[in-house]
Amino acid sequence: MKVSVIGSGYVGSVTAACFADVGHEVVCVDIDEKKVEQINKGVPPIYEEGLEELLGKYAGKRLIATTDSVFAVQDTEISFICVGTPSGEDGSIDLSIVRAAAGSIGEALAKKEGYHVVVVKSTVVPETTEKVVLPILEEKSGKKAGKDFGVAMNPEFLREGKAVYDFMHPDKIVVGANDRRAGDLVSELYRGFDCEVTHTIPRTAEMIKYANNSFLATKISFANEIGNICKKLGIDTYEVMQAVGKDFRISPNFLNSGAGFGGSCFPKDVKALIGKAKDIGYEPLLLESVIAVNEKQPLLMTEILERKAGDLKGKKVAVLGLAFKNDTDDIRESRAIPIIAELLRLGARIFAYDPMAAGSMKRVFPTIEYCKSAAEALKDADACLVMTEWEEFKELDAEFEDMKEKIVIDGRRIIRAKGLDYEGLCW
Numbered sequence: 001m002k003v004s005v006i007g008s009g010y011v012g013s014v015t016a017a018c019f020a021d022v023g024h025e026v027v028c029v030d031i032d033e034k035k036v037e038q039i040n041k042g043v044p045p046i047y048e049e050g051l052e053e054l055l056g057k058y059a060g061k062r063l064i065a066t067t068d069s070v071f072a073v074q075d076t077e078i079s080f081i082c083v084g085t086p087s088g089e090d091g092s093i094d095l096s097i098v099r100a101a102a103g104s105i106g107e108a109l110a111k112k113e114g115y116h117v118v119v120v121k122s123t124v125v126p127e128t129t130e131k132v133v134l135p136i137l138e139e140k141s142g143k144k145a146g147k148d149f150g151v152a153m154n155p156e157f158l159r160e161g162k163a164v165y166d167f168m169h170p171d172k173i174v175v176g177a178n179d180r181r182a183g184d185l186v187s188e189l190y191r192g193f194d195c196e197v198t199h200t201i202p203r204t205a206e207m208i209k210y211a212n213n214s215f216l217a218t219k220i221s222f223a224n225e226i227g228n229i230c231k232k233l234g235i236d237t238y239e240v241m242q243a244v245g246k247d248f249r250i251s252p253n254f255l256n257s258g259a260g261f262g263g264s265c266f267p268k269d270v271k272a273l274i275g276k277a278k279d280i281g282y283e284p285l286l287l288e289s290v291i292a293v294n295e296k297q298p299l300l301m302t303e304i305l306e307r308k309a310g311d312l313k314g315k316k317v318a319v320l321g322l323a324f325k326n327d328t329d330d331i332r333e334s335r336a337i338p339i340i341a342e343l344l345r346l347g348a349r350i351f352a353y354d355p356m357a358a359g360s361m362k363r364v365f366p367t368i369e370y371c372k373s374a375a376e377a378l379k380d381a382d383a384c385l386v387m388t389e390w391e392e393f394k395e396l397d398a399e400f401e402d403m404k405e406k407i408v409i410d411g412r413r414i415i416r417a418k419g420l421d422y423e424g425l426c427w
């Protein structure tokens, strides 16, 4: 089939490359000319394991990129909206980018002959596909949904860092559509995947994504709350959660306590659902607590640090890990951000290291020192905070020898070295 993907960031570029890999012809669209140029050269616009290989194989062949959405829509049968859906100032969803993308697809549809399906893959709050995207498409195209074109919602569940693997091995594929023809065409795209398609209506598909992410975020905040209580009681929370996770109703995943969740999805999606719930007159007490625990959690690390190291003014603090999790260069909502902001407020000198994400963090904190290795960051440091679960941090040992004071506060329970003044966040 011929597919266009509007928005070629994390989700768009992975969707495009994976659809090409299962045999579809794909046109990527982005307003960012640099990304378009990179994709056409087979260079991934983001780091994701396996993406470079796929783009190298298909770019310029089954996969091309352009800034021209009219061409992309006219040349394909189905268009996926994969643009960002950030939080607005009050935390609720900002749909302006989705509206703009829907507008340009609508304008292109006006000039296209024949049936076309528009699929929302961006994470959007329930009712958005039907009440925001569909009316824009009808207005801009002058055509009728359900007759001249179809509309569907197909949420994405991939994990950053494992995005290509997850896309190719989904545990669920959800297709929400009000008309059968549109839903069937979207399902057809996934024919090569070893996964059953759940057919539903758009608003249910939208809610499935929010319920999914909110539940995972809730598990993390729950594990952190239990971890904070365990620490005060001198109980090993990891031992507790390991046993709790053996209950088949709970599962052992997402029960590791630590500095909390970040990334482009969990914080913004939980906040967006809170915003939507309030809009319709419901007070989502549990979801609000999930966010409150998550915002407090990283700052407990600086409290421990001050207790151990005293006044931080002028002290050298090594921050290991800037990405919101390992195996990605994404720093969006990384727990390292509130930590660095707090350390700066307290007057510390920050020497940061991350195997991949330093470039992105430089745009947020241009004035702190960025090191080329953990060893460089640790040299002569008064303390160290571990923020991301990178594999290489697990191997650190002799590198700590060069610290001035061997105070190490671990936010992820990964440091194995002995002989340190070590304290875990919840252990």
Ligand code: NAD
Pocket: 006, 007, 008, 009, 010, 011, 012, 029, 030, 031, 032, 035, 082, 083, 084, 085, 097, 100, 101, 104, 121, 122, 123, 124, 156, 157, 158, 159, 160, 264, 265
């Ligand atoms: P992103 O910011 O990485 O990518 C969005 C891209 O859209 C950017 O390249 C941007 O330049 C482009 N863009 C903006 N306006 C455009 C327009 N009018 N036309 C064409 N391109 C345009 O975002 P992302 O992380 O890929 O997320 C996209 C959506 O997918 C969001 O709704 C997000 O919540 C959801 N999602 C993300 C993940 C994830 O792990 N990142 C997982 C599942 C779902």
